[in-house]
Amino acid sequence: MPELPEVETVRDGLQRWVVGRTVAAVEIRHPRAVRRHLPGGDDLAARLVGTRIEAAARRGKYLWLPLAAASGIVDECLVAHLGMSGQLLVRPPEAPDERHLHVRIAFTDGAQELRFVDQRTFGGLMLDRLVPAGADDVVPAIVAHIARDPVDPAFDDALFVTRLRRRDSAVKRALLDQSLVSGIGNIYADESLWRARLHGERRARTLTRAVALDLLGQVRGVLAEALRAGGTSFDALYVNVNGQSGYFDRSLAVYGREGKPCRRCGSLIRRAAFMNRSSFFCPTCQRPPRAPRARLDVT
């Protein structure tokens, strides 16, 4: 699913293909795709037309395009979240409409359009104000609560370790909490935990500082490798702006490999329900905690 490597691949494509261009027309074909823009689709379209796209930025799984108005002032941006199945595609105007095409953005140069396509409509677009978030840092207001991601040069490793070890929850849930560390979804959480030889149900507060730091290093490693591969894609749903799939799925060690041998020890990979989704792990390399839910019962 679109996690950090996939979203970064899309950001890179937007940087190349749409930055510097001026919006000529916006067509909203599905109101749900702009539901987070509270003033409505007409407002989004009206305010977007005539602006120039100044950059392509990302934090975690959020993408945004800072916009310059005719006055030159840049205080707004177009925010995009791909959800589970969202795509931002750069397509010639004459290309046939995609089945789930929800928003079309055309440019004054008449060249390739930017299209938001989303089968499951968990993703969407909105206009938002850029607000200061700490020193030397400006993000859309809706992104203000999202933590920095592990590939951000300003990510604070020690702070992350401290906060992780204060969590009274399973370590996997903590990895998926975008307000603690952003960009990690179900796939890379499982892959990172396998690399760190940790079971996802381990309580975060039982991790030593060294183990927590190692886990962060494994997260960085798997994200970097996936990024080099252009992201993970199981089918045509997860693609770059040119509609091409990444190939990191060939490198996955546990995710989606139930019943197949662990690449490290040969034990059969297991699947377990977790947070309304699946967790994949090696029962030998990643020992389950002895008493996952044990509590002192003081009577």
Added chain:
DNA sequence: CATAGATCCTGTATGC
């Protein structure tokens, strides 16, 4: 406040 669980959505795969 922190944490856990339910919820939104639709195409695909599977079972009977």
Added chain:
DNA sequence: TGCATACAGGATCTAT
């Protein structure tokens, strides 16, 4: 063959 059900999981909302 057809119908029903399970499943995929981002972020957010509600409940405790």
